[in-house]
Amino acid sequence: MSGAGAPDAGRRAEVAANLAEVRARIAAACAAAGRDPGAVTLVAVTKTWPADDVRVLAGLGVLDVGENRDQEAAPKAAACEGLGLRWHFVGRLQTNKARSVASYAHAVHSVDTARLVAALQRGAERAQRRVGALVQVSLDGDTSRGGALPEDVAVLADLVAQASHLDLRGVMAVAPLQADPAEAFARLAEVAAAVRAAHPHASWLSAGMSADLEAAVAAGATHVRVGTALLGRRPPLG
Numbered sequence: 001m002s003g004a005g006a007p008d009a010g011r012r013a014e015v016a017a018n019l020a021e022v023r024a025r026i027a028a029a030c031a032a033a034g035r036d037p038g039a040v041t042l043v044a045v046t047k048t049w050p051a052d053d054v055r056v057l058a059g060l061g062v063l064d065v066g067e068n069r070d071q072e073a074a075p076k077a078a079a080c081e082g083l084g085l086r087w088h089f090v091g092r093l094q095t096n097k098a099r100s101v102a103s104y105a106h107a108v109h110s111v112d113t114a115r116l117v118a119a120l121q122r123g124a125e126r127a128q129r130r131v132g133a134l135v136q137v138s139l140d141g142d143t144s145r146g147g148a149l150p151e152d153v154a155v156l157a158d159l160v161a162q163a164s165h166l167d168l169r170g171v172m173a174v175a176p177l178q179a180d181p182a183e184a185f186a187r188l189a190e191v192a193a194a195v196r197a198a199h200p201h202a203s204w205l206s207a208g209m210s211a212d213l214e215a216a217v218a219a220g221a222t223h224v225r226v227g228t229a230l231l232g233r234r235p236p237l238g
């Protein structure tokens with residue numbers, strides 16, 4: 001039975017096995033790249049999955065959780081209060097949702113406009129919190145899919161760094177569809193290095209999902225965002 005606080009044992013075993021596999025993949029990718037596996041944070045992307053799955057992950061030691069829609073993330077974060085979780089907002093964010101997201105997010109990975117920086121700053125100030133922010137980089141030049149063009153990243157990073165209630169953490173990207181992720185993540189690493197040269201504390205590189213986490217770790221990812229490989233295939237939306 002999956003009553004509150006007592007997630008289903010079968011689900012727990014399934015997620016534990018998936019987690020072991022994902023951790024082994026990260027460790028192997030780190031070994032291949034000569035990197036310390038402790039330098040890569042696993043963010044479990046729990047979108048579409050219930051709060052019970054978040055509790056299962058927390059019980060297995062995964063405290064970094066990713067969501068991409070405020071409508072789903074806000075109630076889940078409220079339901080899981082007290083577990084010591086860090087919520088990472090990784091999806092496209094409209095400015096009218098920024099206030100809500102700033103009230104629970106530990107870090108927003110998808111900052112891609114000056115308007116969004118301003119809205120998150122207002123939300124964080126109002127909530128009397130500090131919120132981490134990463135500039136999302138568009139690697140395919142199509143900003144309608146989210147992300148700022150590489151040439152616009154420096155200005156956005158400066159704006160975040162100047163915001164009193166935001167902490168600039170680094171950059172994030174999603175590999176373009178139908179492209180070599182290694183090549184895309186190498187370009188991202190260059191953008192990340194430029195941001196870090198101007199802002200030495202902005203050390204996060206958020207890249208890599210279930211299908212391409214090895215390529216991301218090879219390119220220096222500090223945060224991989226993994227959903228499907230941990231929790232299974234998401235039920236189709238709608």
Ligand SMILES: *Cc1c(COP(=O)(O)O)cnc(C)c1O
Pocket residue numbers: 045047068090091174208209210211225226227228229
């Ligand atoms: C859904 C999502 C992920 C996780 O993707 P999987 O392929 O399920 O691992 C990572 N990053 C973002 C931005 C996402 O929306």
